[in-house]
Amino acid sequence: MSGAEGRSPAEAGGAVDRAGLLAAYALPDRETPRVRMNFVMSLDGAVALGGRSGGLGDDADRLAMGVLRTLADVVLVGAGTVRAEGYGGLRLRDENAEWRREHGLADEPRLAVVSSALDLEPEHPFFAEAVTRPIVVTHAASDPARRAALAEVADVLVCGQTAVDPIAMRDALAGAGLPQILCEGGPHLFAALVEVDAVDELCLSLSALLVSGDAGRITAGGREHARRMRLVHAIPAGDLLLLRYARAAPVARD
Structure with a gap:
């Protein structure tokens, strides 16, 4: 889900507009720590086209991505997604930065990468x-020399002993004043969050494409366990469908 944000509503075909999406994706509050996932997927379940997710999206998808980033405190991605999608610096469109300022937020959300190998x-x-x-x-078991090198250019959070602990990560980001977490993948990071029941929302753009091939799902790995x-x-x-799912309330037991 990397790349430039979507164009104007008219350029996106008039089916959706930025103001409408800001209302549709509005958060119930900004204090409760929350993990939102944002993915685009083809009709036959492919998470990428030509090795990148960007080939599945369109202007409406990119417009929604810009809105979701506008509402986030931090955009979280796995190291593999950084490499595959070519993530560089994150800069919002001027109108989105202005919206954030008007709502007491920094102009840009922080950008965070999850990496065990620190490669x-x-x-x-x-x-x-x-x-x-x-x-x-x-x-904590990651290479201390690589941690030190990256600490020169980033804030390093150590969350877990021998693997990144998703709950500790969420809590550490919230403790740093970044409770609204937008995760843009990849599939292994999504699966790790699902496995510990840390996903509060899934914002899924369903692309009107049939892709075939051997592209993976939006999750990869982890134990099978249904979460409603x-x-x-x-x-x-247009032909794309913007879906927003939230964690269902627990089923009452007699």
Whole structure:
């Protein structure tokens, strides 16, 4: 889900507009820590086209992505997604930065990468092109020399002993004043969050494409366990469908 934000409503075909999406994706509050996932997927379940998710989206999807970033405190991605999608510095459109200022927020959300191997160089565009100081989330068993090198260009959070603990990560980000977390993948990070029941929302753009091939799902790995979600909205945007699901209330037991 990297790349430029969507164009204006007229350029996006008039099916959706920024103001309507800001209302549709509005948060119930900004204090409760919340993990939102944002993905685009083809009709036959492909998470990428030509190795990248961007090929599945359109202007409406990118407009929604810009709105979701506008509402977030931090945009969280896995290291594999940073490499595959070419993440550099995150900069919102002027009108979205202005909306944030009007609502008492910094102009841009922070950008955070999750990595166990810490196999991103300090010169990578993720760090070199950053508008605000990025965050690296890792664990205590990661290479201390690489942690020190990345600490020169980012704030490093150690969450977990031998693997990144998603709950500790969420709590550490919230403790840093970043409770509204927008996770843009990848599938392994999504699966890790699902496995510990840390996903509060899934914002899914359903692309009107049939892709075939061997592209993966929006989750990869983790233990199988069904977690019920409820539909908040389904907004047609041309041939694309913008879906928002939230965590369902627990079923009452007699």
